[in-house]
Amino acid sequence: MKHADFNQQLIGFLNASPTPWHAVASMKQMLDEAGFEALDEKEDWSLESGKGYYAIRNGSSIVAFRTGKRATDQAGIRMVGAHTDSPxxxxxxxxxxxxxxxxxxxxxxxxxxxxxxxxxxxxxxxxxxxxxxxxxxxxxxxxxxxxxxxxxxxxxxxxxxxxxxxxxxxxxxxxxxxxxxxxxxxxxxxxxxxxxxxxxxxxxxxxxxxxxxxxxxxxAQPASLVGLKDDFIASARLDNLLSCFIGVRSLIDASGEEPALLVCNDHEEVGSMSAEGAQGPFLASILDRWCGAGRGRSLARSMMISADNAHGVHPNYMDKHDENHGPLLNQGPVIKVNHNQRYATNSRSAAVYRHISDELGLPYQTFVVRSDMGCGSTIGPLTAGNLGVTTLDIGVPQFAMHSIRETAGARDGVTLYQALREFMQWKTLF
Incomplete structure (x- = not known):
């Protein structure tokens, strides 16, 4: 997908999604148009090979997945996570x-x-x-x-x-x-x-x-491209509706040959402890019903990519970053590393993403917080801890995180989309 087409679709999604409930409704519409079938948690499920499904909880969190052509305990599941809420x-x-x-x-x-x-x-x-x-x-x-x-x-x-x-x-x-x-x-x-x-x-x-x-x-100001050469996209809620859009677009556009899943949780910004948050049982419940007795074997073969935006180097505040780990806008998605487990990235999960990006000729960067500053976190460590699944934390770099209007590079979103789409159809994870 071309940058221009991707960004116009993204702008439409952002403008239609002022709240988590509207964001989930927007994703539901995209999934319905792509032929995914809605599941009701109150009812029995009969899942078929090679089909797409989704379930919604509280109207503000969604799990969508493709069953693929191989059993999950043999193929593993290619999972992507994001969150629907914003400050x-x-x-x-x-x-x-x-x-x-x-x-x-x-x-x-x-x-x-x-x-x-x-x-x-x-x-x-x-x-x-x-x-x-x-x-x-x-x-x-x-x-x-x-x-x-x-x-x-x-x-x-x-x-x-x-x-x-x-x-x-x-x-x-x-x-x-x-x-x-x-x-x-x-x-x-x-x-x-x-x-x-x-x-x-x-x-x-x-x-x-x-x-x-x-x-x-x-x-009320709509999202737009900004900059003398349209280098940037400015909008409310880029953190983290940008990742939600990338995730659902990647799942829809992947081949569907391999088992793949997207989870977009509410309440990340306030700790994720809710029935529909990343510390809650929503994703685990979906996996139990999909994988059955093979859930443990399935997760051992699986990987989660937690996509949540990263802090780009602000040219007016360069000293807020480690001198060797300052991500630049439009230079690729950012692999987020913290050995104190504020991010769940390890050398193996990072290697998978680097290998996929290298095969596609896509750029990527790495972020480590300054050693004299505290590090934020996201749903990656929560999901890794709850499920026991190998996890990578990554995100598009941006300015003004948690402001009423944020700024990201106009080329980074489509780069992450290309990598995640390939990840969701990658033949062998481990």
Missing amino acids: CLKVKPNPELRRKGYLQLGVEVYGGVLLNPWFDRDLSLAGRVTYLDDAGKVQDALIDFRKAIASIPSLAIHLDREANSNRTVNAQTDLPPVLMQVPEGDNTRFSDILKDQLQSEHPGTQARKILGYELGFYD
């Missing part, structure tokens, strides 16, 4: 704030948000709403306002002379977005706003009562 501001259960004629919403910080860039942005709102319908049934629906409905205005520098030298953000008092002006005595409820939005997006929906929601604000 953001989520609406509190009782959010209405009325101050000086402005209606604001209280928000909770989700994950390790870089807070300062959220000020003075055009914000929209999306997520899942749970409601009681006219028949007395509890239903779920996705909503996305799709336009700028709020902002978090900065305090003018005239009122904060230290803003450029000593600015801190109080997550409780500084972050409530402003939605609109309201007259004195206004009693607008957020639940009424949600009912109207449900009716607008899902005509015919009759919500008797809003029972709950999981909604997050997001940057």
